[in-house]
Amino acid sequence: MTRCAVFGTGSWGTAFAMVLADAGCEVTLWGRRPGVVEAINTGRTNPDYFPGVRLPDGVRATTDPAEAADGAEFTVFSVPSQTLRGNLSDWAPLLADDTVLVSLMKGVELGTAKRMSEVVQEVAKAPAERVAVLTGPNLAKEIAARQPAAAVVACPDESVARRLQTACHTAYFRPYTNTDVVGCELGGAVKNVIALAVGIADGMGLGDNTKASLITRGLAETTRLGLAMGADAHTFAGLAGMGDLVATCSSPLSRNHTFGTNLGRGMTLEETIAVTKQTAEGVKSCESVLDLARRYDVDMPITETVVGIVHDGKQPLVALKELMSRSAKAERH
Numbered sequence: 484m485t486r487c488a489v490f491g492t493g494s495w496g497t498a499f500a501m502v503l504a505d506a507g508c509e510v511t512l513w514g515r516r517p518g519v520v521e522a523i524n525t526g527r528t529n530p531d532y533f534p535g536v537r538l539p540d541g542v543r544a545t546t547d548p549a550e551a552a553d554g555a556e557f558t559v560f561s562v563p564s565q566t567l568r569g570n571l572s573d574w575a576p577l578l579a580d581d582t583v584l585v586s587l588m589k590g591v592e593l594g595t596a597k598r599m600s601e602v603v604q605e606v607a608k609a610p611a612e613r614v615a616v617l618t619g620p621n622l623a624k625e626i627a628a629r630q631p632a633a634a635v636v637a638c639p640d641e642s643v644a645r646r647l648q649t650a651c652h653t654a655y656f657r658p659y660t661n662t663d664v665v666g667c668e669l670g671g672a673v674k675n676v677i678a679l680a681v682g683i684a685d686g687m688g689l690g691d692n693t694k695a696s697l698i699t700r701g702l703a704e705t706t707r708l709g710l711a712m713g714a715d716a717h718t719f720a721g722l723a724g725m726g727d728l729v730a731t732c733s734s735p736l737s738r739n740h741t742f743g744t745n746l747g748r749g750m751t752l753e754e755t756i757a758v759t760k761q762t763a764e765g766v767k768s769c770e771s772v773l774d775l776a777r778r779y780d781v782d783m784p785i786t787e788t789v790v791g792i793v794h795d796g797k798q799p800l801v802a803l804k805e806l807m808s809r810s811a812k813a814e815r816h
C-alpha cells in the first residue's frame with residue numbers, strides 16, 4: 484500500500500489526506516496541536532475544520548514529524564506559505580532521499596519572491612524532478628464533502644506526476660498531469676490576489692460585470708508574469724489558471740474572497756484579520772507577487788491595486804478610480 488505523509492492538519496491538509504486515503508493510500512497527518520491529533524485518532528474527525536465529517540480509516544495523525552515521515556512515498560506540505568521554510572528546516576533531516584515532495588500551497592515567499600516548490604527544493608536539498616505541486620479549483624470544504632472536482636499535479640518529471648496522479652485519483656477527485664510547474668504555481672498564487680480584488684468589489688456592492696472584468700484582466704496579468712518567467716500560456720487557460728480563478732472568485736467559501744469582501748464593506752485591515760480564522764494567502768503574497776512583477780518588469784495593475792488597499796491603507800473607492808483611469812490599451816499588449 485502507498486504510504487503518504489501530510490504535514491498540516493488545517494483545511495486543505497485534512498481534506499487532501501481524505502482524498503489520498505479514499506484513493507487507497509495509508510496516510511499519516513502531522514499536526515502541531517495535540518488536541519486536533521487526538522480528535523483525529525480517537526474521534527475520527529477534525530472538529531476545528533470539518534466538524535461532523537468522518538475521516539476514512541486510512542488516515543491517522545501524530546505530532547511527531549519523524550513518525551509522519553517514516554516510509555512515505557509521497558510527503559505532502561500544507562502549512563501557510565510564509566511558515567514553510569521554517570517548518571521544513573526542522574523536517575528536512577527526517578525525509579527519505581527518494582520520497583516525492585508535494586506542495587499544496589498557493590503562495591509566494593515574502594522577501595525572496597520564491598515559489599513554494601523552489602523553497603522545498605532549496606530547504607530539502609531535493610532536485611526539481613522530485614518536487615511536485617498540486618493545484619486547481621479545490622475548495623477544501625467541497626472536497627471533504629466528496630463533491631466532484633478536477634486538479635492539476637505538476638512536476639518536471641512527468642512519470643513522477645503520473646505516480647502522484649494515481650495516488651490521489653478517486654471517483655470524485657480527478658487530477659490531470661502537467662510539466663509546467665512555474666505556470667501551475669503562479670496560477671494558484673495570483674488567483675488569491677485577484678480573489679481579494681473581486682471580494683473588495685463585491686463588498687463595495689459592485690456587480691457581475693466588474694467581477695468578470697477583474698477575473699479576465701487578472702488572468703491577463705497572471706499570464707504576462709508567467710510568460711516572463713518561462714511558463715506555458717496554455718496552463719493559464721486550464722484548471723490552475725482560469726479554473727481556480729472561477730472557483731475562488733465566485734465562492735463564499737474562499738478565505739481570500741471573504742477577506743476582500745470584508746475590506747470592501749469598510750472593515751479595517753486589523754478588523755478583517757481579526758475575523759479571519761484560516762490562511763488567506765493573498766494577503767501576504769500580493770506583496771511578493773508584486774515583487775516578482777517588478778523583478779520581471781511586468782505590469783500587474785490589479786495586483787498593485789490590491790497591495791495599495793491591503794497594505795498601504797488606500798481607500799477602495801480611490802484605488803478603483805485609479806485603476807479605471809489608466810491609459811487605454813489594446814487587449815493584447
Ligand SMILES: NC(=O)c1ccc[n+]([C@@H]2O[C@H](COP(=O)([O-])OP(=O)(O)OC[C@H]3O[C@@H](n4cnc5c(N)ncnc54)[C@H](O)[C@@H]3O)[C@@H](O)[C@H]2O)c1
Binds near residue numbers: 493570588589
Ligand atoms: N483551504 C482550501 O480550500 C485550500 C485549497 C487549495 C489550496 N490551499 C492552500 O493550502 C495551504 C494551506 O491552507 P489551509 O487551507 O490548509 O490553511 P489552514 O489555515 O486551514 O491550515 C493551516 C495549517 O497550518 C498550521 N500552521 C499555522 N501556522 C503554522 C506554523 N507556524 N507552523 C506549522 N503549522 C502552522 C495550522 O495550525 C493549520 O493546521 C495554503 O497555501 C492554501 O492556499 C487551500
Ligand SMILES: O=P(O)(O)OC[C@H](O)CO
Binds near residue numbers: 622675727762
Ligand atoms: O479559500 P482560499 O481563498 O484559500 O481558496 C481555496 C482554494 O485555493 C480554491 O482552489
